[in-house]
Amino acid sequence: MTVLDTRALNRATLARQLLLDRSDLPALDAVAHLGGLQAQEPQEPFVGLWSRLRAFDPTVLSTLLIERHVVRTHLMRRTVHLVVADDAVAWRPRHDAMLRQRVLGVYRAELDGVDLDELAAAARALVADGEPRSMPEIGRALGERWPTAGMRALGEMAIALLPMTQLPPRGVWRSKAGARHVLLSAWLGREIAPPAAEGTDPVGQLLVRRYLAAFGPAATADLRAWCGLAGLPATVAAMRDELVTFRDDRGRKLIDLPDAPRPDPETPAPVRFLPAFDNAILGYDDRSRIIDDAHRGLSVAGERVVLVDGRVAATWTVDSGTVTVSPLRGLSRADRVAVTEQGQALASFLSDDGSDRVRVGSSPR
Known part of the structure; x- marks a missing residue:
């Protein structure tokens, strides 16, 4: 099995992350190619795209957000990501269980005795009017039903249980607006499908392909570090006929798409400035x-x-x-x-x- 050393993996990462040479992709296509940009710091995606695209105009990204082509939502690793609307709709059901478990991992004691199905129903009734609400507002309103639970815990769990999006002007260029949430389905005018039946994982396979296109070659541990999802080794195993394998110089097995770019390790790499929490770094376990x-x-x-x-x-x-x-x-x-x-x-x-x-x-x- 071919071994790819650290420099070879570095150049592959830079090429796929659009950091080896700035791209002429439109901003929408770049966000899609990258599988979204981590965006809990609202202005950081603008620097991320400036470093990757030629003649990047930040007002274009703002317009994409305002016109609902991209959205800000909790997704991979339960962090806020800026993703294209189609990906938000397709990927959110596959992330449901992870989002719920990560909130419980922080707030299990505060949510003790709270039936999560009842919480989801109460939260849905609360936001059904379409009025944008902050997380503290959601938590306080739900606290009337569960007064012994922590309001922050209730608000965070509500946003994990229901597909929500943060509305502009949050995330607009040079805006300092707070985060206000509405149902993703209401904002986009599209229903969010329930998770796939047990034993099937079509969205997982899509995520594997999209991850490798933007981050590969990589190990399954890297894939999980990017998205936070469980069960992906079985998904990768079901895809083995369409993937190629390598090893890194630490002996880990790497998977990749056959025709994805793997540049010469001696390819010059230009200086690039990355924003906070850039997935070019956070998207890997190693x-x-x-x-x-x-x-x-x-x-x-x-x-x-x-x-x-x-x-x-x-x-x-x-x-x-x-x-x-x-x-x-x-x-x-x-x-x-x-x-x-x-x-x-x-x-x-x-x-x-x-x-x-x-x-x-x-x-x-």
Whole structure:
């Protein structure tokens, strides 16, 4: 079985994540290709697409959200993702059990004695009028029925039990609006199908293909780290005739789509600035293809990072229009020039006045 070393996996990841060369894909197609963008920080998807698309116009993404072509919803890993509407409708039923269990994992004691079917029915009756509500509002209203349960627990479980979406202006370019929720079916004018019958997993197979197209080659543990779903090894086993296999240099079995890009490991990789919680890092259980183990915690802490030669080499922040880069290791003169150039372009993108102020630290953090 062919072994793919870390650099080979890195270049495959960059190619599929549209980070090896900026793409001409329309924003809607890019969101679909990437399987959505993690978006609990509402402005971060704009930086994610700016780093991946040529001539990206953030108002286009805002319009897609306002016109209901993309939605903000709790999905993979029970985190808020910006996904195309078709994927939200198709994927949400497959995530039902995971969403419920993850809320219970946090709030089991506070929800003790609450019948979840009754909670779902009460929550549905509450939001049936179509009035957008915040999670605290939902929790307080449900607290009248379950006064001993935690209101936050009730609100979070309601949103896990019912397919909901966060409405714009939340997630609109340069908006700071709070999260207000309505039923996904009401917002899109489409019914959400119930989960598939036990023993079948057509949506799981679709998720495997879509994940590999955007993240492969990868192990089943990586697949689960991306979506949080159980039962996928059996789904992958049922697809074995349409997949190819490799091993990484840690000995793990990797699966992939036969015709997906696997570039030459020596392909040059440009500097890229990634937003907080970018799935190019979080979409794997073994993230060593893109970030050193010593810095793995940065990705879950919400640090924004800079890729140099395809790997996390710095963090970045923006304040008062200035992008500040803090290296995690020494950077060559050429790397510093490239980081500065990309930082200036990012500062200009983020600023109101087109300014391009950037500061690159002189020593590792």
